[in-house]
Amino acid sequence: MVRITWPASFAARVAELQKGVAEGDRLARKRLAALRALLEALRELGAQPDEESATFKRVRQARRHELWRVAHPFDPDVAVRIIVWFPSDGEAVVALFSFDKARLGDVWYDRAAIEGQLLVDQWIRQHPQSEEAQ
Amino acid sequence: MTNVGDSSDREIREVESAVETEFVDATDVVDAILADPDLAEESEAIRERMREADRVHAMTLAMVRHAAGLTQVELAKSLKVSQAAVARTEARGDMLLSTLRAYLEAAGARAVLLVELADGTMAQISLAEASAA
Numbered sequence: 001m002v003r004i005t006w007p008a009s010f011a012a013r014v015a016e017l018q019k020g021v022a023e024g025d026r027l028a029r030k031r032l033a034a035l036r037a038l039l040e041a042l043r044e045l046g047a048q049p050d051e052e053s054a055t056f057k058r059v060r061q062a063r064r065h066e067l068w069r070v071a072h073p074f075d076p077d078v079a080v081r082i083i084v085w086f087p088s089d090g091e092a093v094v095a096l097f098s099f100d101k102a103r104l105g106d107v108w109y110d111r112a113a114i115e116g117q118l119l120v121d122q123w124i125r126q127h128p129q130s131e132e133a134q
Numbered sequence: 135m136t137n138v139g140d141s142s143d144r145e146i147r148e149v150e151s152a153v154e155t156e157f158v159d160a161t162d163v164v165d166a167i168l169a170d171p172d173l174a175e176e177s178e179a180i181r182e183r184m185r186e187a188d189r190v191h192a193m194t195l196a197m198v199r200h201a202a203g204l205t206q207v208e209l210a211k212s213l214k215v216s217q218a219a220v221a222r223t224e225a226r227g228d229m230l231l232s233t234l235r236a237y238l239e240a241a242g243a244r245a246v247l248l249v250e251l252a253d254g255t256m257a258q259i260s261l262a263e264a265s266a267a
Contacts, residue, residue: 003159003161003166004159004160004161004175005157005158005159005160006158006160007156007157008154008155008156008157008158009155010160011158011160011163012165014163020222021172021173028175029173030176032167032173033169033173033176033180034177034180036167036170036173036177037177037178037180037181037184039164039167039168040168040177040181041181043161043164043165043168052191053187053188053191053192054184054187054188054190054191055184055187070252072180072183072184073180073183073186073187074186074204075180093157094160100156106165112173119155122155122157123157126156126157
């Protein structure tokens, strides 16, 4: 199972969703259930996927680093996406989350590729001993 | 309206934001989310739909051709293309609906439907109509 690293600020976003669930927010509940499903699928991997699937697909707009998006099937209310990068076997770096159904599309993936790769650059700077940094 | 200046400013902000980002090991946080029984049932229903989507994704065109008992050469003859073109189509991840329709019809499929299930409601559209749109 891969270990998961993410930006420190993500814990607050998850806590915000959990607070919404506790307060009976139906949309927060659906978003957190979807996020849970995506994180579970990610955690079950041992390494970067060998091939694409409906759940795991490469972000084609990302050229400098191999980013993957994790997705769930269509839901009329929610669309949660995770952008992830695998620095080595057993490690996954979650660069971005999206919960905004209205904004998902090619433009979002263009931005996600730019922002995700900048975040991967930052991860590499923070982990100078990693293979990617060599 | 977005202009070039806005775009440059946003990219500078993104670079600055990324440089300030601190990464932390979230494995324990994730495992705590996964161990919470409250959302387990809803989440498992989503996982099951994800597995089904993955199974459908893995159903390749070559498997359809094999089921029809055809070789690439035979299918290529029906499509009036080369065997190499059929091989390239089978290896491709994405393709036009019209290409998919032609391939499936050459393999003997008729009246292929695209089906979407959402909230228990089934929506159907014929591939012929979709590829003509």
